[in-house]
Amino acid sequence: xxxxxxxxxxxxxxAVSSSVVLASxxxxxxxxxxxxxxxxxxxxAYVMLHNNSETPRALVAVESDAAxxxxxxxxxxxxxxxxxxxxxxxxxxxxxxxxLKPGGYHIMLMGLKKPLKAGDEVDFTLVMKxxxxxxxxxxxxxxxxxxxxxxxxxxMGHMNHGEMKHNEMEMHGxxxxxx
Ligand SMILES: [Cu+2]
Numbered sequence: 804x805x806x807x808x809x810x811x812x813x814x815x816x817x818a819v820s821s822s823v824v825l826a827s828x829x830x831x832x833x834x835x836x837x838x839x840x841x842x843x844x845x846x847x848a849y850v851m852l853h854n855n856s857e858t859p860r861a862l863v864a865v866e867s868d869a870a871x872x873x874x875x876x877x878x879x880x881x882x883x884x885x886x887x888x889x890x891x892x893x894x895x896x897x898x899x900x901x902x903l904k905p906g907g908y909h910i911m912l913m914g915l916k917k918p919l920k921a922g923d924e925v926d927f928t929l930v931m932k933x934x935x936x937x938x939x940x941x942x943x944x945x946x947x948x949x950x951x952x953x954x955x956x957x958x959m960g961h962m963n964h965g966e967m968k969h970n971e972m973e974m975h976g977x978x979x980x981x982x
Contacts, residue, residue, distance in 0.1 A: 831853075833850065835944045836919060837943075837949050838919055838945050838949075839919065845911060848927065850910075851901070852902075854895040859894065860931055861895060862901065862931060864930040875893055875910060902956055904952075905956075926938070927939040927940075
């Protein structure tokens with residue numbers, strides 16, 4: 804094989820592997836939007852963001868044509884009342900994840916352009932701190948399905964956290980011998 808051909812193969816391989824890394828470095832798991840009665844003008848959207856890289860990431864904005872405004876929020880209990888407010892960013896730690904779920908971080912759609920009913924789909928663009936824009940399509944779920952979803956995302960977040968830590972320990976096991 805000629806050197807030139809080898810170089811070409813190497814370059815092609817590098818191009819392929821770098822695009823694969825980019826595409827898989829942030830994984831969107833289980834997106835969902837809560838269906839609301841037709842009179843409602845706002846609703847919440849949820850997803851789990853997995854960061855399969857060594858670089859911390861952050862979600863800083865969300866865009867959607869489904870509403871006049873989309874913001875990133877966090878819900879918090881204050882005494883006996885649940886209140887929510889806008890946040891500047893939702894961190895997605897290196898080799899970790901961020902869970903947007905009912906009662907926690909969420910995407911807030913305000914000024915819905917049309918009622919969203921179960922079975923509809925909503926398109927989003929997630930804007931990351933590093934400038935990356937990620938497309939997301941989320942199904943609209945009924946209140947019953949959202950209740951099940953909330954349970955799932957609570958336990959899934961927990962389970963994956965353990966898995967992540969386990970993987971990280973295995974992957975970096977050798978480095979700990981340096982201490
Ligand atoms: Cu909110």
